[in-house]
C-alpha cells in the first residue's frame with residue numbers, strides 16, 4: 001500500500017466574523033502514520049469534530065493544510081480514500097439500512113458501479129453486524145444500529161482511512177465494549193488507518209496505538225501518548241496495571257487543575 | 261475490506277416494511293364524539309329558532325336548510341362543480357408554482373437573494389383585494405378565479421417547502437459533496453424527499469386558502485359557483501339557500517383536505533418520514 005500518512009500543518013479554524021469570531025483550532029500540527037489506530041481525546045467543545053472534518057477534507061480550514069500521503073486531502077477524498085463517520089448518523093429516513101450504507105459509494109461511482117455498490121454495502125453491513133437489518137428503515141433501528149449503518153456507509157467505500165466521530169457515544173456500556181472489540185478486529189483485518197474521536201478515556205486506551213489529548217480554547221493537541229498494551233486486546237486489558245497507569249495519566253491531562 | 265469478508269452475494273432488493281394504518285373501526289371511535297356534539301348543536305339550533313320565533317330570513321333552521329338543499333339540489337350541484345374546478349385547478353397550479361419557486365430559490369443563491377425578499381414582501385398585500393383587479397382584467401370567467409387562488413395559496417407552499425429543502429443534515433450535505441455529488445443530485449436525492457413533510461404541512465394550509473380564494477373571487481364577480489350563489493341568495497333574502505351553499509362549500513373544502521391526506525398516506529409508503537411519528 002502506498003504511504004497514506006496524514007499530516008496536518010498549522011491548521012487554524014475560525015468560525016464567524018467580527019466580534020462573534022471564534023478560533024476553534026489554532027496552529028495545530030498532527031502526524032498520523034498509515035495503518036495506525038489514533039484517538040483524539042478531549043473535552044466536549046474543544047474542536048474534535050471540527051478537526052476530524054478538516055482531516056476528512058469536508059471542511060476547509062481557515063489556514064494551514066492537510067496532506068494525505070503528500071497530496072492535498074481533496075485528492076484522497078476524490079479517490080474514496082477517506083471514509084467519515086459523523087457524530088450524528090445522518091441517515092436518509094426513507095432508505096433502508098442497505099441503501100443508506102451504499103449511498104455515498106453509489107454517488108462516488110455513479111450508475112456504472114451499481115452492482116459493486118450493492119455488494120460493498122452488503123459486506124459493510126455484515127461487518128458491523130447488521131446483515132439481518134438490511135431491509136429496515138432508520139426509524140426501525142435503535143440509535144446504536146443507526147450509528148452502525150453510518151459506519152457501514154463509510155466502510156462501503158473501502159477507504160484506506162476511516163475517520164470516526166464518537167461513533168459509540170450513544171451506546172450502552174455493554175454494546176459499546178462489543179463494538180470496540182469489533183472495530184479492533186476490523187482494523188486488524190483490514191490495515192486501515194483509523195482516526196477515532198472520543199471523550200471516553202477507557203475507550204481511547206482500549207483501541208489506540210496513540211492518543212492525542214486535546215485542550216480547549218483554542219483547540220490544540222496538548223499531549224501525545226503511545227499505548228503499548230499487547231494486541232489483540234480483550235476485556236481483560238481493563239484489569240492490566242498498565243491500563244490503570246495510562247488511565248491516570250490521561251485523566252490528569254484532561255483535568256489539569258486536579259493534577260497540580 | 262474485501263480481505264475481511266468472504267463471498268459477495270448479490271443482494272435482493274430490500275423492501276421497506278409497510279407502515280400500519282388505522283382501520284375503519286379506529287376511525288369511527290375517533291369521530292363519534294365530535295359527531296355527537298355536532299348533532300346536539302343542530303338540535304339546539306332548531307329548538308332555539310322555534311322557541312324564540314327567529315325569522316327564517318335571519319337564521320334559517322337546520323330543517324329548512326335541509327329542505328332547501330334538497331329542493332335546489334341541481335342548482336347547488338352545478339354551482340359546486342364550477343367552484344370545485346376553480347379550487348382544484350387553482351390548487352394544482354399553486355402547487356406547481358409554489359414547489360418550483362421553492363426549488364429554484366433553494367438551488368440558485370442569486371434567486372434566493374433576489375426573489376425571496378420580494379416573495380415575503382408580497383405577503384403584506386391583502387390579496388383578496390386583488391380580486392376586483394383580476395375581474396377587471398380577465399372578466400367573469402375561470403381565469404381571474406384561478407389567479408386569485410394561486411396568489412393566495414402558493415405562499416405557504418413555497419415557504420414550507422423551502423424550510424424543508426434547507427433542513428437537511430449539515431454533515432450529510434458535507435459528506436455528499438465530498439464524494440462528488442452535484443448540487444442537482446443533492447437537491448433531487450436528498451433535499452426534495454427530505455422536504456416532503458414540510459411540503460404537506462404547507463399544502464394543508466394552502467388547500468383551505470384555495471377555497472377562500474375561489475369564493476372571494478366569485479364574490480367579486482362571477483356568473484356561477486357556490487360563492488356566486490351565496491351572494492345571489494343574499495340579494496333574494498333566501499337565507500336557507502345561503503346556508504345550503506355555505507355548507508356545501510365547507511364540505512368541498514373538507515373533501516379536498518381529506519383527499520390530500522389520502523395522497524399523503526399513499527406517499528408515506530415510499531417516504532415514511534412524512535408521518536409525524538416516524539420523524
Ligand SMILES: Nc1ncnc2c1ncn2[C@@H]1O[C@H](COP(=O)(O)OP(=O)(O)O)[C@@H](O)[C@H]1O
Pocket residue numbers: 015016024042043044045046047048049050051
Ligand atoms: N459550523 C460551525 N459554525 C460555527 N461554530 C461552530 C461550527 N462547528 C463547530 N463550531 C464551534 O466550534 C467549537 C468546537 O466544536 P466541535 O468541533 O463540534 O467540538 P467537539 O467535537 O470537540 O465537541 C464549538 O464551540 C462549536 O460551537
Ligand SMILES: [Mg+2]
Pocket residue numbers: 048049050087165
Ligand atoms: Mg463533536
